[in-house]
Amino acid sequence: xxxxxxxxxxxxxxxxxxxxxxxxxxxxxxxxxxxxxxxxxxxxxxxxxxxxxxxxxxxxxxxxxxxxxxxxxxxxxxxxxxxxxxxxxxxxxxxxxxxxxxxxxxxxxxxxxxxxxxxxxxxxxxxxxxxxxxxxxxxxxxxxxxxxxxxxxxxxxxxxxxxxxxxxxxxxxxxxxxxxxxxxxxxxxxxxxxxxxxxxxxxxxxxxxxxxxxxxxxxxxxxxxxxxxxxxxxxxxxxxxxxxxxxxxxxxxxxxxxxxxxxxxxxxxxxxxxxxxxxxxxxxxxxxxxxxxxxxxxxxxxxxxxxxxxxxxxxxxxxxxxxxxxxxxxxxxxxxxxxxxxxxxxxxxxxx
Amino acid sequence: xxxxxxxxxxxxxxxxxxxxxxxxxxxxxxxxxxxxxxxxxxxxxxxxxxxxxxxxxxxxxxxxxxxxxxxxxxxxxxxxxxxxxxxxxxxxxxxxxxxxxxxxxxxxxxxxxxxxxxxxxxxxxxxxxxxxxxxxxxxxxxxxxxxxxxxxxxxxxxxxxxxxxxxxxxxxxxxxxxxxxxxxxxxxxxxxxxxxxxxxxxxxxxxxxxxxxxxxxxxxxxxxxxxxxxxxxxxxxxxxxxxxxxxxxxxxxxxxxxxxxxxxxxxxxxxxxxxxxxxxxxxxxxxxxxxxxxxxxxxxxxxxxxxxxxxxxxxxxxxxxxxxxxxxxxxxxxxxxxxxxxxxxxxxxxxxxxxxxxxxxxxxxxxxxxxxxxxxxxxxxxxxxxxxxxxxxxxxxxxxxxxxxxxxxxxxxxxxxxxxxxxxxxxxxxxxxxxxxxxxxxxxxxxxxxxxxxxxxxxxxxxxxxxxxxxxxxxxxxxxxxxxxxxxxxxxxxxxxxxxxxxxxxxxxxxxxxxxxxxxxxxxxxxxxxxxxxxxxxxxxxxxxxxxxxxxxxxxxxxxxxxxxxxxxxxxxxxxxxxxxxxxxxxxxxxxxxxxx
Numbered sequence: 001x002x003x004x005x006x007x008x009x010x011x012x013x014x015x016x017x018x019x020x021x022x023x024x025x026x027x028x029x030x031x032x033x034x035x036x037x038x039x040x041x042x043x044x045x046x047x048x049x050x051x052x053x054x055x056x057x058x059x060x061x062x063x064x065x066x067x068x069x070x071x072x073x074x075x076x077x078x079x080x081x082x083x084x085x086x087x088x089x090x091x092x093x094x095x096x097x098x099x100x101x102x103x104x105x106x107x108x109x110x111x112x113x114x115x116x117x118x119x120x121x122x123x124x125x126x127x128x129x130x131x132x133x134x135x136x137x138x139x140x141x142x143x144x145x146x147x148x149x150x151x152x153x154x155x156x157x158x159x160x161x162x163x164x165x166x167x168x169x170x171x172x173x174x175x176x177x178x179x180x181x182x183x184x185x186x187x188x189x190x191x192x193x194x195x196x197x198x199x200x201x202x203x204x205x206x207x208x209x210x211x212x213x214x215x216x217x218x219x220x221x222x223x224x225x226x227x228x229x230x231x232x233x234x235x236x237x238x239x240x241x242x243x244x245x246x247x248x249x250x251x252x253x254x255x256x257x258x259x260x261x262x263x264x265x266x267x268x269x270x271x272x273x274x275x276x277x278x279x280x281x282x283x284x285x286x287x288x289x290x291x292x293x294x295x296x297x298x299x300x301x302x303x304x305x306x307x308x309x310x311x312x313x314x315x316x317x318x319x320x321x322x323x324x325x326x327x328x329x330x331x332x333x334x335x336x337x338x339x340x341x342x343x344x345x346x347x348x349x350x351x352x
Numbered sequence: 353x354x355x356x357x358x359x360x361x362x363x364x365x366x367x368x369x370x371x372x373x374x375x376x377x378x379x380x381x382x383x384x385x386x387x388x389x390x391x392x393x394x395x396x397x398x399x400x401x402x403x404x405x406x407x408x409x410x411x412x413x414x415x416x417x418x419x420x421x422x423x424x425x426x427x428x429x430x431x432x433x434x435x436x437x438x439x440x441x442x443x444x445x446x447x448x449x450x451x452x453x454x455x456x457x458x459x460x461x462x463x464x465x466x467x468x469x470x471x472x473x474x475x476x477x478x479x480x481x482x483x484x485x486x487x488x489x490x491x492x493x494x495x496x497x498x499x500x501x502x503x504x505x506x507x508x509x510x511x512x513x514x515x516x517x518x519x520x521x522x523x524x525x526x527x528x529x530x531x532x533x534x535x536x537x538x539x540x541x542x543x544x545x546x547x548x549x550x551x552x553x554x555x556x557x558x559x560x561x562x563x564x565x566x567x568x569x570x571x572x573x574x575x576x577x578x579x580x581x582x583x584x585x586x587x588x589x590x591x592x593x594x595x596x597x598x599x600x601x602x603x604x605x606x607x608x609x610x611x612x613x614x615x616x617x618x619x620x621x622x623x624x625x626x627x628x629x630x631x632x633x634x635x636x637x638x639x640x641x642x643x644x645x646x647x648x649x650x651x652x653x654x655x656x657x658x659x660x661x662x663x664x665x666x667x668x669x670x671x672x673x674x675x676x677x678x679x680x681x682x683x684x685x686x687x688x689x690x691x692x693x694x695x696x697x698x699x700x701x702x703x704x705x706x707x708x709x710x711x712x713x714x715x716x717x718x719x720x721x722x723x724x725x726x727x728x729x730x731x732x733x734x735x736x737x738x739x740x741x742x743x744x745x746x747x748x749x750x751x752x753x754x755x756x757x758x759x760x761x762x763x764x765x766x767x768x769x770x771x772x773x774x775x776x777x778x779x780x781x782x783x784x785x786x787x788x789x790x791x792x793x794x795x796x797x798x799x800x801x802x803x804x805x806x807x808x809x810x811x812x813x814x815x816x817x818x819x820x821x822x823x824x825x826x827x828x829x830x831x832x833x834x835x836x837x838x839x840x841x842x843x844x845x846x847x848x849x850x851x852x853x854x855x856x857x858x859x860x861x862x863x864x865x866x867x868x869x870x871x872x873x874x875x876x877x878x879x880x881x882x883x884x885x886x887x888x889x890x891x892x893x894x895x896x897x898x899x900x901x902x903x904x905x906x907x908x909x910x911x912x913x914x915x916x917x918x919x920x921x922x923x924x925x926x927x928x929x930x931x932x933x934x935x936x937x938x939x940x941x942x943x944x945x946x947x948x949x
Contacts, residue, residue, distance in 0.1 A: 002789050002860075002917060002920045002921070003789050003790070004795060004796040004797075004915065004917070005796075006860060006862050006917060007796075007797030007799070007862045007913060007915055008797075008799060008862075009426050009428075009797055009799065009862055009863060009913055010862060010863060010864075011426075011863045011864045011865070011883040011911055012425070012426060012427050012911065013883060013884060013886060014864065014883055015883075023864075024862075034923070035788075035789075035856060035920060035921045035922060035923045036852070036854045036856045036921065036922065036923025036924070037854075037856070037923075038854065040855075040856055040859055040860075040921070041854060041855040041856065041859055043859070044855065044858075044859035190854075190855070191853055191854060191855060193855065217854070219854070219923040223852075223923075231852040231853065231854060231900065232852070232900065235853075235900045235901065
């Protein structure tokens with residue numbers, strides 16, 4: 001953390017988006033995380049993605065639980081709505097908010113502790129229910145706030161800062177999400193914004209639940225030799241399989257791709273994701289193939305990154321599944337929302 | 353791009369824009385910090401080491417530092433550097449004990465300086481402490497040169513001049529007043545001096561030979577007129593005055609006219625405002641006194657009736673201007689403007705009637721002597737030139753720098769050393785890190801606007817010709833203005849081997865000046881940075897390949913505000929904030945056998 005705030009002064013020739021806003025105007029308050037924390041880079045990537053999408057800050061909802069990761073929602077888009085939930089319970093709040101107003105854009109930020117330990121029961125159901133939101137897991141393999149104990153995502157054989165070796169099997173959020181039918185599953189690394197920013201944009205535009213597991217090294221407790229979640233290890237074992245280019249609705253795909261190498265996927269709002277396959281044998285639209293591929297690579301300690309699975313066609317989003325109100329509840333007249341005791345009695349009589 | 357070599361003094365020197373722009377390389381950020389700490393005497397002495405006359409220059413410097421100030425590039429006005437210099441001068445304690453000491457044992461070498469202006473005085477200031485005997489010949493009864501004769505007392509009080517000149521004279525200079533040199537040949541023949549410095553300025557005002565010029569005695573040459581005003585030889589002027597020309601001398605002429613009784617003063621400019629030569633602030637000060645500046649009028653003739661000047665004829669012009677260049681000029685006809693006096697302020701030239709043509713000093717066709725651009729030596733090896741006398745009119749701060757450089761040459765010349773074998777500039781760096789996020793300088797950016805210096809009221813200031821118009825900053829103003837300085841000498845120093853490419857510095861930089869990317873040519877890199885680096889006058893720093901990916905760290909120096917957040921956010925201390933100290937060698941730093949006393 002720093003004693004001074006980031007000065008308001010900005011580069012005089014910063015570009016503006018279609019709302020006339022600069023990237024700086026999508027920032028939040030000053031981070032109090034450790035210097036060099038991967039989470040801060042992810043914050044910068046979210047800021048960049050929201051700016052590039054010309055997102056209206058007041059149309060964005062930021063949700064989080066507890067932990068280092070969950071502090072980060074305060075550090076981007078200060079004009080957005082925010083809710084800091086109980087530890088591991090952010091998915092419930094997100095589901096409720098989403099049920100009440102489907103017109104806003106939801107972004108949940110969580111960590112490996114918040115999502116894979118205390119909150120795993122919530123996470124699996126928000127995936128199943130396909131709540132329309134982007135869910136980021138800032139995954140560093142340790143509990144940073146409590147001095148660096150192994151978390152549920154720590155790999156077998158990884159070493160703690162004090163030298164203990166982890167022997168407990170990890171939970172891999174990507175495999176978990178694939179097994180639960182998620183229709184947008186990606187993995188990335190905080191140190192690679194070129195990959196991460198388009199993934200965030202695509203995730204925000206995906207119709208349904210989008211999960212990005214982001215390796216985000218803990219500089220204080222898990223960035224040493226022997227750790228499998230350090231900057232060095234990540235860069236040495238980085239295996240990008242599918243890069244995603246995000247193309248907004250009004251734009252044509254400008255870059256030319258070699259035949260067979262790029263697959264465009266149309267999202268429901270008209271934007272497109274162009275999947276650039278770095279491994280020609282890989283098919284991101286085939287869930288079981290993706291599962292097998294990731295599992296095989298994980299055994300070799302290779303971190304497969306990129307847009308691992310996308311299925312825009314069969315994604316049946318939360319509201320469709322539940323036949324819920326098409327309008328935000330706050331735009332429905334009070335009398336209709338609360339029709340009174342007579343109407344309630346009438347309803348109750350149907351069950352008597 | 354090749355990795356940037358920051359060990360050369362120029363790289364970090366250029367980052368300190370003000371110090372780089374200052375001809376004498378005054379350490380501006382250092383003295384501004386000293387003012388912030390209330391160390392006015394030390395701030396004065398830091399100034400004096402390079403510019404010799406902080407009190408004078410704090411009022412009338414041409415301030416090349418201010419247009420260069422980085423603050424001006426971030427949609428703000430530059431720091432009021434010049435006015436802060438005056439704060440240091442106004443608030444200083446007695447500095448006599450801190451002045452360079454003159455040894456009792458002289459080194460046996462004698463120097464003559466011709467003219468007691470800023471260049472000669474600087475030569476004396478630099479050579480007296482080395483044991484030289486310095487004699488200064490001055491034509492007038494008071495020293496100061498053009499600082500005294502051409503800058504009106506309402507901008508530069510005589511007391512300020514007297515005090516700062518006395519520091520040098522009291523070091524032991526032999527100042528001979530009322531002693532014009534009529535013949536350089538004779539001075540050299542007498543062989544009393546080992547070297548001669550010519551610092552006699554550019555004292556000849558340009559003439560405007562138009563019809564009717566000599567039909568009247570009410571047409572004056574600007575700098576001669578100012579000189580007569582300074583010495584009380586002229587005490588009045590007509591009610592209606594025209595000033596021809598729109599440089600800084602014109603501004604002094606028009607404002608002096610108002611104080612001598614003129615009621616209506618017009619400054620006549622041939623071209624539109626964008627081509628004015630006067631400094632912006634001098635124009636503002638004149639216009640504040642209700643001086644009218646008339647553009648697009650070219651003088652045609654002087655009109656007199658029975659020997660009495662009645663006015664001037666002008667051609668009214670119209671210009672087509674494209675990209676700042678005049679592409680076409682149209683004459684819209686003649687205009688007569690009545691007046692009682694005309695002052696010509698259209699430039700000045702060198703004049704050396706007292707230098708014989710046969711003694712070995714060569715001149716170009718414009719009477720400018722042939723002088724070494726670095727060593728200031730003329731074609732007669734024991735004669736050196738500096739100030740306006742060397743390359744034509746510039747300004748005080750350039751004269752001071754010429755004096756410093758000529759002093760080095762004369763020192764080396766007198767010690768039989770090669771005058772071109774001079775000490776190079778150097779740079780030292782030292783970390784300002786105190787703790788994890790603490791620096792030994794105030795790194796917080798202050799968004800305050802530039803303070804405006806208070807002026808004496810428009811009635812009060814005209815009561816006497818020597819009422820100083822600018823009052824200098826109040827203590828509160830100075831305390832805020834110093835916080836506007838960006839501490840550009842607190843350099844961001846990068847150690848590539850330590851970098852883990854976590855992006856923390858890039859994410860936190862408020863002005864987007866950092867990027868980690870693949871290397872390329874400079875032109876290519878400038879387009880690929882986080883914010884485009886369009887100002888090619890400002891350097892790109894490029895690191896060696898980073899350990900993890902082989903990419904490079906690129907920093908665009910253009911708008912860095914030196915807030916230190918990159919270094920605060922760096923988990924490996926690959927970035928550090930280090931103060932650069934640029935050493936600018938003067939005569940006293942040059943090694944010379946005879947001076948190892």
